[in-house]
Amino acid sequence: MxxxxxxxxxxxxxxxxxxxxxxxxxxxxxxxxxxxxxxxxxxxxxxxxxxxxHNQAQLENYIQQTVTPGTAHFQQFLTTRQFAQQYxxxxxxxxxxxxxxxxxxxxxxxxxxxxxxxxxxxxxxxxxxxxxxxxxxxxxxxxxxxxxxxxxxxxxxxxxxxxxxxxxxxxxxxYRSHRITAPKISGLHLAVTPTTLSKTASGNPTATGVPGQYTVGDVANLYNINPLYQRGVTGKGSTVAIVTLSNFIPADAQTYWDAIGLTTKPNRITQIHVDGGGVLDGGSGETALDVEQSGGLAPDANVLVYDAPNAGTGFTDAFLQAVSDNQADSISTSWGSPEIFNFAALNTDGASATDTSDVGDLRTFHQILLEAAVQGQSVFAASGDSGAYDTVRGLGNGTAPGDFTAPLTVDSPASDPYMTAAGGTTTPVTFSDSSGAPVLSISQESVWGWDYLLPFASKSALFAVGGGGGVSVYWREPFYQRFTRGIRRSESKQSLVFNDPQAGPTTLLTLPSHFNGRNVPDISLNADPETGYLVYSSTDNPTSFLSEGGTSFVAPQLNGISALLTQSIGHRVGFWNPQIYLLQNIFGGSHWSPFNDIRSGDNWFYAGKPGYEPGAGIGTLNVTNLDTFLHAGL
Known part of the structure; x- marks a missing residue:
């Protein structure tokens, strides 16, 4: 048979x-x-x-216990061998x-x-x-x-x-890397006034204070990391891993760290070439920035770089290797693709998929992430840079022959319930005209979406760039989001329509309405290129630094932060999501909360508001407060 x-x-x-x-x-x-x-x-x-x-329900229960104080298996992470034997x-x-x-x-x-x-x-x-x-x-x-x-x-x-x-x-x-550059808008300029924080004793000496030219030092200033550094917490004894689909030149990372005046552990980067490894190409800058950001925030952590070809088995094999090796305490990737690219087993009436033969990559990543969670490895993925419409950067928005409409969609593997999805914000910034007069000001950290630039550029030039976020139409709402205020269901009337040059509009996929799905992102940090970061990649520009942004920066930043927390609390942090949602549900946006609530801006659909929203998730981090709660075993 x-x-x-x-x-x-x-x-x-x-x-x-x-x-x-x-x-x-x-x-x-x-x-x-x-x-x-x-x-x-x-x-x-x-x-x-x-x-x-085997025994996946039992495995999921065990994972939940590893991050739940008072349970039989709290912080009892498994080895790879134990995982293989039991599951x-x-x-x-x-x-x-x-x-x-x-x-x-x-x-x-x-x-x-x-x-x-x-x-x-x-x-x-x-x-x-x-x-x-x-x-x-x-x-x-x-x-x-x-x-x-x-x-x-x-x-x-x-x-x-x-x-x-x-x-x-x-x-x-x-797969697509989630980095992006700022648009060139005639007559609109950043009104650059370096913040004073970077010049004070409490500020980070490697910071610039200049939006669009931020460094890892500015990340430390923005999200209260400096008290950990002052205690000697630099990631010593911890290991971060980067999963990527392009090779890179390791010396580029050292060039970046040296240029900003950051002292780092020597000889800390190890490359693991999976399936023959990636190549030096247009994605090499992505790998460079991932290493620069994660290794810059945790300057004494070891850095493993798993690179693979961007084709065939490359992405899943690189993740498989990183998790099976079990050397890294935390892992990040800044690559992904729209969730609906990975499956099409939806009925035309919008019912949810049940046939996993069409979702092989989604199921594969899910199994890998289950193993990572039970081994105590924290894993982060960029949520994308197409706002609430994740297909736009690859497919268009249906306005021209040969492209597609833009349904509300999310990015994978960020959408997996066992992944911590990294979203994006815009930090306070002021823009001026050619005469120097201020014409636009963002006064508080906001959900990143370039619709705030619409008075100065056409929608076609800006849509739908912003922090990825929304509702999965494959993965159901996970246990840790069930009691979180602001969790949404999928919207109705969402379809992927191909604008066929010959046949006209052709509906290829109708997405399920009101699906009780996993919401992304989970945590956000600054990602808007307008308030973005310096990066050095000799494959992109050997003579100067670049200014870039995107959720590609946030995933490795969370990776580096997790390495700091690993050193601080003396063991792996484990699966972040149940821990951070519990803290959010208890403390909300209070003074002692580990999170900064994002209450303004939008990602072209989901607006910032009190509590959770699928624009910036829980919000941004107060890392020192998070460290305090982790020390207390909460």
Whole structure:
């Protein structure tokens, strides 16, 4: 008996349409890419078979106990070996998968966590193994060439309950880094007046006080980190990991730290090249800024950089390795893609997805994050830079032939319930005209959304740039958000419509209305490029520093902050979300709260207000207050 991993017709049309924009690519009906026929049979390909976890309900309960004071397993994190023994695939199950691979002339390497088997072979071998022809496709818009199965994969019945996902046969998947530069608006200038805090004894000496040229020292000033430094808390003894899809030049990070006058631990960066590693390309600046920010806020922490190709199994394999190695106390990534790119198993009436065969990447990340949580590893992901409309940067907004409408959507893997999603704010800033007269002022930290610039630029130039946030339409509301004021359900009448140049508007996916989904982000920090940061990347500009922003900065900043907290409290912080939502529910925006409530601004849909909102989440951090509560075991 053979079990077929099927796709619904709507999934085929959606995923292929997205393939034309180099975002995700699964074979389908040829709507936006040309089928060039069977791919070259000898093409070498890396494939990862993700294995299903055991006792997942028990695992989730154990995770909750690790961060709940008074429970039997509070702060009793597992090793990778313990995780494999209690929740990973059994030796017998692994043997069955390896026997299947051996029959195909393939050998598999089993990860220590017993969650994945990695193998390399030719497209012809995999096509025969999974009884699916693998074709080459060429995007009609970008010209990108990629290969992908032309039909659903077929697995032997005895493996159907063992294998969660077969990853790597589609090499068209591309994730996006979440960094961005400020728009060039004629006649509008930052009225730069360095803040006095950086010049006082209480301020950080590496800060500039200049919006758009902030450093990690300014982050310390803004979010009350300096008292930890004054106690000697610098991340000593802790390790941060960066998961990224581009290689970088490690000396760039040291150049940044030296330039701002920051003393750091020497020889602290270790690179781990996964699946052959990433390449030096346009994403290398992303990796550089991730290391600069996380390692800058925790100057004595060790830094592990897991880089992989931005295709096929790269992203999930890099995460698998970082978590299975279990060397890092905290992990961050600033890459992602709209959640709806990863699944299309929605009924046309808007009912929620239940068929996980179409959500392999989402399920894979979920299993990885469950392992990280039970091992006490804190994990952070950027929530995106397209405000409440996460597809806009990749697909457009439906106003031109060949692009798509902009439904309210969130970014993945930030949307996973076991990920801490990093959102974005705008710090106080004043703009002047060419004569120096002030014309726009933001007086308090606000949800980041560039609609505040609409008086000076067209909507088409600004929409929908802002801090990513909204409601997942796949992951249900997690336990830690159930009693939080401000949690929202998904909006009605949200559809992804392709503006087909020939056929006209074509509805590809109708999203579920009023879905009780996971809300993102969780925590935000300054991310607006207008109030952004200096970064150095010799691959982008070898002669000078760049000024950038985006939630790409926030995820590694939280990573570095977590490293400081790890040293301060003497052990791993563990899964942040249950702990921070409990504190929010108890203390709200009071004077002693570890959070600064964000009550103004918006991300083009969700506005800042008291309590939680899917614009800035709980709010920003008061790190010293958070450290105090963690010390108290709350």
């Amino acid at each position: 053979i079990a077929r991993l099927h796709r619904k017709a709507i999934a085929a049309s959606l995923t292929l349409a997205l393939a034309g924009f180099a975002t995700t690519a699964l074979a389908g009906n040829g709507q936006a890419a040309l089928d060039m026929g069977v791919a070259a049979s000898t093409t070498p390909t890396h494939v990862t078979l993700v294995l299903k976890l 990973g695939a059994t030796d017998a199950e692994i043997a069955r998968v390896q026997a299947f691979l051996k029959k195909q002339g393939l050998t598999g390497q089993v990860l220590a966590n017993h969650m994945a088997i990695q193998t390399t072979g030719t497209l012809d071998q995999f096509s025969k193994a999974f009884q699916a022809p693998i074709h080459t496709y060429v995007s009609r818009t970008s010209g990108q060439s990629f290969h992908s199965p032309a039909s659903g994969l077929v697995l032997p019945a005895d493996l159907a309950n063992i294998v969660e996902h077969v990853n790597g046969l589609n090499n068209g998947t591309k």
